[in-house]
Amino acid sequence: MSKDILISFKVSLITLFITGLLYPFLVTEFSALLFYKRANGSLILNDQNKIIGSELIGQSFKNPSYFFPRPSAAGKGYDGMASQGSNLAQTSRALLKRIEAKIEEIKKNNSEFIPIDLVTASGSGLDPHISPQAAYWQAPRIAMHREVSLKRIVSIIEDLTEPPQFNLLGEARVNVLKLNLVLDQFFGPPTMLP
Amino acid sequence: MTLMGWLQIGFLFILLFGLTKPLGLYLYNIYESPSRFKILSTLEEMIFRFCGIDKEQQTWKAYTFCLILFNLIGIIVLFLIQTTQHFLPLNPQNYPAVPWDLALNTAVSFVTHTNWQAYSGETTLSYFTQMMGLTWQNFCAAGTGMTAFLALSRALAHHATDEGDKTVGNFWVDLIRSILFVFLPACFIFALILVSQGTLQNFSPAIDVTTLEGAKQTIAMGPVASQEAIKILGTNGGGFFNANSAHPFENPTPLSNFLQMLALVLIPAALTYTYGKITKSSSHGWALLATMVFISLLGVAFIYYFESQPNPLLNHLHLNQDLGNLEGKEVRFGIPGSSLFANFATDTSGGPANSMYDSFSPIGGLVLLINMLLGEVVFGGVGVGLFGMIMFVIISVFIAGLMVGRTPEYLGKKIEGKEVRFAILYVALYPLVILVGTSWSILAPYGLSSLQNLGPHGLSEVLYAYTSATQNNGSAFAGLNANTPWYNITLALAMFIGRFLSIYLGLAFAGSMVNKKIAIPNAGTFPTQGMLFIGLLIGVILIVGALTYFPVLILSPFLENTYLQMGKTT
Numbered sequence: 001m002s003k004d005i006l007i008s009f010k011v012s013l014i015t016l017f018i019t020g021l022l023y024p025f026l027v028t029e030f031s032a033l034l035f036y037k038r039a040n041g042s043l044i045l046n047d048q049n050k051i052i053g054s055e056l057i058g059q060s061f062k063n064p065s066y067f068f069p070r071p072s073a074a075g076k077g078y079d080g081m082a083s084q085g086s087n088l089a090q091t092s093r094a095l096l097k098r099i100e101a102k103i104e105e106i107k108k109n110n111s112e113f114i115p116i117d118l119v120t121a122s123g124s125g126l127d128p129h130i131s132p133q134a135a136y137w138q139a140p141r142i143a144m145h146r147e148v149s150l151k152r153i154v155s156i157i158e159d160l161t162e163p164p165q166f167n168l169l170g171e172a173r174v175n176v177l178k179l180n181l182v183l184d185q186f187f188g189p190p191t192m193l194p
Numbered sequence: 195m196t197l198m199g200w201l202q203i204g205f206l207f208i209l210l211f212g213l214t215k216p217l218g219l220y221l222y223n224i225y226e227s228p229s230r231f232k233i234l235s236t237l238e239e240m241i242f243r244f245c246g247i248d249k250e251q252q253t254w255k256a257y258t259f260c261l262i263l264f265n266l267i268g269i270i271v272l273f274l275i276q277t278t279q280h281f282l283p284l285n286p287q288n289y290p291a292v293p294w295d296l297a298l299n300t301a302v303s304f305v306t307h308t309n310w311q312a313y314s315g316e317t318t319l320s321y322f323t324q325m326m327g328l329t330w331q332n333f334c335a336a337g338t339g340m341t342a343f344l345a346l347s348r349a350l351a352h353h354a355t356d357e358g359d360k361t362v363g364n365f366w367v368d369l370i371r372s373i374l375f376v377f378l379p380a381c382f383i384f385a386l387i388l389v390s391q392g393t394l395q396n397f398s399p400a401i402d403v404t405t406l407e408g409a410k411q412t413i414a415m416g417p418v419a420s421q422e423a424i425k426i427l428g429t430n431g432g433g434f435f436n437a438n439s440a441h442p443f444e445n446p447t448p449l450s451n452f453l454q455m456l457a458l459v460l461i462p463a464a465l466t467y468t469y470g471k472i473t474k475s476s477s478h479g480w481a482l483l484a485t486m487v488f489i490s491l492l493g494v495a496f497i498y499y500f501e502s503q504p505n506p507l508l509n510h511l512h513l514n515q516d517l518g519n520l521e522g523k524e525v526r527f528g529i530p531g532s533s534l535f536a537n538f539a540t541d542t543s544g545g546p547a548n549s550m551y552d553s554f555s556p557i558g559g560l561v562l563l564i565n566m567l568l569g570e571v572v573f574g575g576v577g578v579g580l581f582g583m584i585m586f587v588i589i590s591v592f593i594a595g596l597m598v599g600r601t602p603e604y605l606g607k608k609i610e611g612k613e614v615r616f617a618i619l620y621v622a623l624y625p626l627v628i629l630v631g632t633s634w635s636i637l638a639p640y641g642l643s644s645l646q647n648l649g650p651h652g653l654s655e656v657l658y659a660y661t662s663a664t665q666n667n668g669s670a671f672a673g674l675n676a677n678t679p680w681y682n683i684t685l686a687l688a689m690f691i692g693r694f695l696s697i698y699l700g701l702a703f704a705g706s707m708v709n710k711k712i713a714i715p716n717a718g719t720f721p722t723q724g725m726l727f728i729g730l731l732i733g734v735i736l737i738v739g740a741l742t743y744f745p746v747l748i749l750s751p752f753l754e755n756t757y758l759q760m761g762k763t764t
Contacts, residue, residue, distance in 0.1 A: 004259065007366060008267050011245050011366060012264070012334075016326060023329070028417060035390050038389055038390060040394070041401065041413060050404070057413055057443070060405070083437035083440075084437055085552070087553060088521065089647040089651040090505050091647075091649070091651060092647050107512060116513055117525055133516075164198070168202060171448070
C-alpha cells in the first residue's frame, strides 16, 4: 500500500512533467517553426504595421457604410475576452424581443427578407463570418452610403465568398472584417458617425 | 437538410469504419504485445524503473485501488495548482487564485473525465493552470478510462488457471502506455494540424487592438492547440476558452471541425476492434461497433432535421430562415457541422461544444440528453464507453437467457446472479444520482435562482447539468449559472460518484468473471454477433436507458416542444 502511494506520486510527477510541460512546449516550438502566423492569432496589420484585429475574430461594426456582423453575446459585443453565446432557448421571450429589436434596427428600407444569421448570435460571440446571403442583403445599403454602384459591391462580395472547404466541408461564408477592409481599400474610410 | 450536409456526415462515418481496424490493431499491440516496438519498450522500461513499477499482474482489487489512489492525488494537486496560481509563473493576465468551491469543482471535473466548466477559461485560469493542471489531467483521465476497459476485457478473455485471480493486468503499466504511446503521439500530430488551421499556440499575453471602427478589442492568447488536441482525442471536452470548440481560436475552419469530430469518436470506435482481438471474438467487436453506429446515425438524423427547421415563433417576422436555427451556431460549420458535432459530443463522454446546446430546438436538445442518459455507450468515453457497453451486453444476454430459459453465457463464461447484480447496479446508479440531484435543485430556491430560461426549458437546464455531470460528459445547457456553491459542490459529488462508483462496479464485475471457465459454445448459446444480437442490444439500450427518464423528459423537452409548436413563449 505505501509502495503504491509512492508510485502514485512518482507517476503523477513524471506525467505532469511530460504532458503538462514538455508536450505543450514542444508543440509551441514546432508551431512557431511551421505556422508562425497561425499559431499567434492570424493577426491583420494595417499600413502603419499596427494590429487591427485577427482574421479569425469578429469585430463590431455599427457604421452603415460597413457590413454588419452577426449579433454577439460576448460581453458588450465581440469582446475577445468573453466568448459566449446567448444560451437563450427557442421558446424564450427574451430571444424573441431581441430579434425583433434587431430587425427594427437593421431593416430600414430593405424589403427583402433578412437572412437569419444577421439576427442570431453565434455560439462564440466572435464569429468572424456571415453567410453570402447576409452579405448580399446588405449590399444595397453599402452601395448607397458609399455612393458606388450596387454591381461593384456585389462583385466584391463574390470575390470574397469562401466556398465550403474542399467544396465539401462546412458552409459558404464571407469574412466581415476582410470585406470591410476591402471596402476601405477601394473607397477610402467612411465618415465616422457622431 | 441538404445533400451536402449528409455527404459530410456519410464521409465521416466511412472514414471511421476504415480507421477502426488499423488503429484497433495498433492499440492491441501496444497493450498486449509491446515488444513489437523496440524503442517504446526501452523508453517505458526507463520510466517503470524510475517509478518503481514491478509490472506484476494485479488482482482487480489492487488494480482498482491504484486507479482511485492515482486519481485522488490528481484531484488534490489540481486543486492546489488552481488555488495558488497567483504565485505561479505563466500568468500574464495576473489572474487571482480560483475560489475554493470552483477549484474543487474544476479539479473533480477534470480528474473524473467530465470537464464540466463552471468558469470561463480566458478570464479565470493562468496558462500555467491550463497546461500543468488541465492538460495534464486530460491525459491522465483519458488514460484512466483506457485502464478500466483493459482490466475488464482481460478478465473476460482470461482462461481460469491456477494462477489465481491476478490477471487483470497492471494499472501503472496500462496507464503509462496509454498516455505515452497512444495519446501523446496522436495529440502531438493533431495539435500541429489544428495550428495549421489557425488554432493558437503561444504564451503571449492577450493583445489589445484598435478595430477598423476605432473601438478597443482585447484578443485572448495562449497555448490552446496542445490542450485542444487531448481535449478531443481523449474525449475530455474541456475547452481553453469559455465558448469551447465554437471559439474560432479553438476550432477555426470546417476542416478543423471535421477532424475534431472524427478524433472524438476515433479511439472509442477503434477499441471495439481491440476488444474483439483481446477476447478473440472479432465479429462480436464489429457487432458492438454496428450497434454504436446505428444509434449514432439515428441521433444525428433527428438533430439535423430539427435544427434545420425554422423557429415557429419567428415565422411572423420579416426573416428568411432557410439556414435553420442559427442562434448559438457558427456560420462556418452550419447546421450539419454543428448537429454531428453535438451528437458525437454527447455520444462520447467528451462534451465539447461547437455551438450552444441551450439554444437548440427542444427535440435537438432532447436527443443530446438521451445520448447521455443512455449511459454514453454509443462510442462513449475512451475506454469507459465500451466498459459501459459491456454492462448493457450483459443485461442483453441475461434477458435473452430468461427468454429461452437457459443460464446466460457471455464469451463462453456463465453469467450468474452476482454478475447480473453488478450490471444492474451499474445501470441503475446513474438515474438515482441524476434524478435526485435534479429534483432537489428545482425544489430549492438556491437551485432555481441559477436558471436563465424559464418554464420547461429551465427544467431541461438543470436536468442537463446533473446528467452531464453524472455521466462525466461535461457539456452544458450553459444558460444555467453553475458557478454557485450549491451547484459547484453537488455537481462535483455527482461527477465523483458517476466516475468512480461505476468503475468500481464494473471492475468488481470483472473480478467475479476472471476465474470462470470458458465453455465451448453449443447450439443453445445465444450468439453475440449478427443481426439478432445487434437488434436486441439496441432495444435494451434504448428501453433501459430511455424509459427510466421518460417522466422527466415529458416535463422538459417534450413540453417545451409543445409550447414551441403552439407559438407560446416562456
